[in-house]
Amino acid sequence: MEDIWSSWGPTKVQWSYKNPFCAIVTEKMVAFGKKMKERQIQEWQGYYINYKLMKKKVRRYAQQTEVGPEARWLVLKDFSRMLDTQIEKIVLFLLEQQGLLASRIAKLGERQEALQHQPDIPDHLDDIRDAYRTAGRDLLKLLFFVELNAIGLRKILKKFDKRLGYKFTDYYVKTRANHPYSQLQQVFKHVGLGAVVGAITRNLLDLQDRQDSYLSIYDHPALPLQDPIIVTIRAAADRLTHSTNFLHFMAQHVLLMQEELPTPIDSQVDDQQYHFMSLFLNLVNTFLYMVNTYIIVPTADDYAMSLGAAATVCGVVIGAMAVAQIFSSVYFSAWSNKSYFRPLVISSVVLFAGNVMYALAYDFNSIMVLLIGRLFCGLGSARAVNRRYISDCVPVKVRLQASAGFVSASALGMACGPALAGLLQCNSRLFKLTFNQETLPGWVMAGAWLVYLLWLWISFKEPPRRSEENVSPAQQTHVESSENDFLENGLKQPLLLSLEGKKQEEDGDQEGDGSEECSNDSRLPVTSIASAYRLLTPSVKVQLMIYFMLKYAMEVLLSASSVITTYYFSWSTGTVAVFLACLGLTVLPINVVVGTYISNMFEDRQILLASEIMVCIGIVFSFNFIVPYTVVQYVCSGLIMFVSAEVLEGVNLSLLSRVMSSRLSRGTYNGGLLSTEAGTIARVIADATITIAGYLGESHLLNITLLPSLLICVSSIIATLCTYNSLY
Known part of the structure; x- marks a missing residue:
């Protein structure tokens, strides 16, 4: 344990009820x-x-650590022992319940076997079913029990680190998770429950009337199960283990975040309000x-x-669209709080105008018109609206299929x-307008957006706004202003909280550390970039950095490919188009392989680190070390980089949705917007780098x-290695 002292140092936040930040943190712990x-x-x-007990312990620890290093050592020892005791209590109860379920299933199996040769089998089999x-319903309760405890453990570890400024989670997970007698694995991986899930699934499937089929769950795991309880159990088990399939892996790219705590029934959207054509x-x-x-x-x-x-x-021309998208994403995300139809209409109109200007720049002989056209195209980006529509x-x-459809599209x-672009090869004039391989992309997209606008106007149905989303602006303003007061001026309210907190610590039987209003406030979406930033933990910041990196690398590869x-190779426009199209076509097959096989064989954090290393290898091999620079070297290194970045994006956003606060799951400044902004800024910087590097000559462009x-x-x-254990 002494090895971790060197990385701890003084506490980042001195815990006190007079500290405004700590008062906010207390409210959030109470609400959770x-x-x-x-x-x-x-x-x-x-x-x-x-x-509740552990939360109070964290408060006391923070006061004790002000005494000196000796107190910190006692805090570590005491908190580790308490966590071990809590986990052991959970695990022993879990094993007891598993044994009871296993005994029930074994007796049911004996009854089922004994009834095989009796004449009134159907009636008895119905009873067994x-x-x-x-x-199965009792198993589902046990799965929710494990999941709730796993979330609580993750939460209290993060709270400990955040309040005291330590890296306790890194130490605790590293020492407990990989130990041969690990009880932590029992909670986070629900060891043994998979066998119970399999037993109930197999027996219920065998009891179905399938006389013409010899298939079992082992012959065909994807065999559709008709019994609703089995579907629910498998969904709960998959969520607990984070096991996935192709659709789940694809849907992760959309970063539709879920609530922190599990609920057996999720009916957020009324099926009658769903309109397929609008989706x-x-x-x-x-x-x-x-x-x-x-x-x-x-x-x-x-x-x-x-x-x-x-x-x-070309870097500036391509990147101009991303520059405008930085601002339009925020604007359209805010607008989608009130409407979906109007943002899509305005988006289509702006994109139509932008593409017309892009095409006319050739006849105007103006690079400025070209750039303005691309800026307009970026201002028409409605991807934030598309994400919000799927979520809300x-x-x-x-929703899973819709999310996968978003990524596939x-x-x-x-x-x-x-x-x-490779097919648009002509050179002609009509009504003093030039139609060639440079202008035709603009004209074709202008026509496509015009047709889309008419289709949208005729077929789109504005969905009704959900009442729970329509939190009064006054209420949101009150929450946000109160946080700002805490951080800037307000010492009076924290002092009041101090008296209340001390009183509550003395009363061990009261759960109400805070009011119901506090609990509700903690679920409200954030209302500013600043408040969203305050919710970003080091793990979240690292994941956003990874997302920035992969988008930067992909943009450099794609945007500079033509030049x-x-x-180096004197490729024609058609050849470049084929190369880029082939890269794009690898997205779906790679997601199939990773989502169906790899993600079920390894943890997300393992895939994350391996993908980063592969991206790094692809970048290294792309450098012009060898003269002459060969097509094989460029294509292979580009393929490694692009495919690895695609794999990385899926697991990165999956982990991001897990470590990011649930308050960022809705509202204008949601997790999807933050990741979009990080990726868009990366594309802008990458495209600017290409143009700046061009001033040194095309011979240096690749390496620079x-x-x-x-x-x-x-x-x-x-950064991933530094936060690796916090991704558990």
Whole structure:
């Protein structure tokens, strides 16, 4: 344990009720404890993690650590022993309940076997089937019990680190999780429960009337199960172990965050309010926008040169769209709090105008018109609206498919954009307008957005706003202003909290550390960038840094491809288009492989670190170390980099949704917006790097643009190693 002292040092936050920040933290801990108790199974309350006791211990520890290092050592010893005791209590109860369930299932199996040769089998089998379902419902309760305790453990470890400024979680997980007698694994991996899930699933499936089939769950794990209780059990088990499939892995890219605590029934969206055509129009918008983004990549350098600029100005031309998207994402995300239809209409109009200006720049012979056109295209980005629509207006039972559809539409758009550019090969004039490979992308996309606008106007149905989302502005303002008062001026309220907190510590039987209003306030969405930033823990910041890195590396690869391949290999526009289209087409197959197999074989954090290393290898091999620079080297290294970045994106956003506060799951400044902004800023910087590097000559462009990618990638790997155990 002494090894971790060197990394601890003085506490980051001196705990005191007079400290405004700590008063806010106390409110959030109170709210979580209240929500956790509400969702506990009443007859099992004595076997849950004692979050209330541990919360009070953390407060006392923070006061003791001001004394000196000796007190810190005692804090570590005491808190470790208390956590071990709490986990042992959970695990022993879990094993006891597993044994009871196993005994019931074994007796049911004996009854089922004894009835095989009796004439009145159907009636008795119905009774056995009902008994299995009852056992399944009890198993479901046990799964929720384990999940609630796992969340409580993660939460209290994070609170300990945050209040005292230590790295206790890193030490505790590292020493307990990998030990051969680890009880921590029992809670986080629910060791043994999988066998019970399998027994109930197999027997209920065998009791179904499938006379023409010899298949079992082992022959065909994806065999559709008709019994609802089995579907619910498998969903709960998958959520607990984070096991996944193709659809789950694809949906992770959307970063639709869930509530911190599990609920057996999730009915957030009324099925009657769901409108399929509106969802489909959102996915079409996503597809067209990605086509619009990448359709100019193969020809941007030629277009810039035809207007008298350098070929490397293509970086600015491509990046102008991302620059505008930084601002439009926030604006459209805020607008989607009130409407979905109007933002999509304005988005289509702005994109139509932007593409027309992009196409007309050739006849105006103006690089400025070209850039303004691309800026307009970025201002029309409605991806924040598309994400919010899936999160708020799609029923839970189809949300997974809708999320996967969003990612698939994006991937297809990325592939179709360059491919379409390769097909637009002509050179003609009509009504004094030029139609060639440079201008046709603009004209084609302008026409596509015009058709989409008409379709949207006719078919889109504005969904009703949910009452729970319509929290009064006064209430949100009150919450936010109170936090600001804590941080800037307000010492009076923390002093009052001090008296209340001390009184509550003395009363061991009272759960009400805070009012119901406090509990409700903690669930409100954040209302500013500043308040969103205060919710970002070191783990979240590292994951956002990783997302920035992968988007930066991908943008450098894609945006500079036309200039680099023309310089080194004399590739034509069509060849560049085929190369980029092939890269885009790898997205779906890679997600199938990772989502179906790899993600079930390894932990997300393991895949995350391995993918980062592979991205780094791809970047290193992309450098021009060998003269002459070969096509094989460029294509292979680019493929390694792109595929690894795609794998990395899925697990990165999955981990991000787990470590990010649930308050960022809704509202304007949600987790999806933060990740979008991080990726968009990365694209802007990458495109600017390409243009700046162009001033040193095209011969240096490759290595200069790859150097920042390498440095950022290495930094992200180091940061991942530093926070690796906090991703448990």
